[in-house]
Amino acid sequence: MAWNEPGNKGNDPWGNKGGNDKGPPDLDEVFRNLSKRFGGNGNGSSGQNLSSFSLIIILAIAFVVWGLSGLYTIKEAERGVALRFGQHNGEVGPGLHWKPTFIDEIYPVDVQSVRSVPSSGSMLTSDENVVKVELDVQYRISDAYAYLFSAVDANASLREATDSALRYVIGHNKMDDILTTGRDAIRRDTWKELERILEPYKLGLAIVDVNFLPARPPEEVKDAFDDAISAQEDEQRFIREAEAYAREIEPKARGEVERMAQQANAYKEREILEARGKVARFELLLPEYQAAPEVTRKRLYLDAMQQVMTDTNKVIIDAKNNGNLMYLPLDKLMKEKPATMPDVEPKPQQNVNSSSIPTTRIGEPLSGRPSREERARQGRE
Structure with missing residues (x-):
């Protein structure tokens, strides 16, 4: 039962014991x-x-x-954006600060942390193929005030700009380049295009890095593209092996060329010196020949025959009786040397008779015909 209902004879909350008080006490009282x-x-x-x-x-x-x-703290990695009655009033650095409450407003912003925005999807290439690509953009806040108030949501704007730049670059490249060798070029082109798109918006963001993740072809043609990628990797490997082989062979070839050049120069010098020696010898021989032609020719003939017969091991002997030539195999006789037997005397050869073998003196004709010099002398006479 409430305190003021009829029949309630208890005490009211204001301390009225008799129940005669009509209400709460006056404030003045x-x-x-x-x-x-x-x-x-x-x-x-x-x-x-x-x-x-x-x-x-x-x-x-x-x-x-x-x-x-009005006391507040800005962390080391943050910058505070100060607004006074809604207008920009500068930035506040790290530390403990004071602001007039209801007059200034402070918005702390982390400007050192690196954030990322992913972008992915199936996109159309320049050769009318569909490829699945993924991109991750890493960025940092460079201007806290522009990041907060230049756009409604700077992160969403960056995400849309990333998707637009990626689709533009993918649409201007072929599928083979996207999947294999052109990935780095696509990454750099996407970075430049993204910065070009963000420049007029002044979002206060700085792009730190752009990571272009491995692209994937559609599942229907994935096996064929895997084979193509393997073939291109083999091609690059063969090219590297060929370059290594060329670097290995080139020094050897240069050394061989240098050796041949030196040998050619040496041969040249030797021929020149020999020619000069022959000329000098001829100049010394000419007066002797003019003084005694017959003796000089015979001496030249003997010298020539001595030079020719020096290295030979075969002797041809003229038989004056029947005009036949006998062959004496001195080379085999010289090779078949008898063993050393001091107690046994060598047996005389039965087939060779020293008295029956005619000999020729050096300078005489071999077959009984006159020599070339004699025929030339007879012709002159």
Whole structure:
């Protein structure tokens, strides 16, 4: 039962025991009671003084609370964007700061952390093929105020710009280049195109890196493209092996060329010196030939025959009786040397008779015919 319902004879919340009080006590009466407790006389002037004093205390407490509420801290990796009545009032560095509450507003922004925005999808290439690509853009906030207020959502704007730049670059490249050797070029072109798109928007973002993840062909033709990629890798491997072989062979070839050039120069010098020696010898021989032609020719003939017969091991002997030539295999006789037997005397050869073998002196014709010099002398006579 409520305290003020009929039949309730209990005490009300205001302390009315008899139930004759019609309502709560008056505020003036409350202040008078408080004034009496503090030594006042309970009249109206004392109540007014007490009200003014209480108001001052309340205002002082409110001012202290307002002052303390303006303290804030900016972390080392953050920058604070200060707004005064909604207008930009500069940036605040790391540390403990104070701002007038309800006048300035501070928005801390992390400017050192590297963030990423992914982009992926199936895109059409320049040779009318479909390829699945994935891209990850890493960026950092370079201007905190532009990042907060140049666009409604700078991250969403960057995501849309990344998707647009990636589709533009993929649409201007062939599928083979996207899947194999042209990935680095696509990465650099996408980076440049993304910066070109973001420049007029002034989002306060700085692109740190662009990672172009391995692209994949459609599942229907994946096996064929895997074979093509393997073939291109084999091609690059063969090219590297050929280059290594060329680097190995080239020094040897250069050395061989240098050796042949030196041998040619040596042969040239030797021939020149020999020719000069022959000329000098001819110049020395000419006066002797003019003085004694016959003796000089015979001496030349003997020298020539000695030079020719020096390295030969075969002797042809003229038989004056029947005009036949006998062959004496001195080379085999020289090879078949008898073993060393000091107690056994060598047997005389039965087939060879020294008295029956005619000999020729050096300079005589071999077959009984006159020599070339004699025929030439006879012709002159």
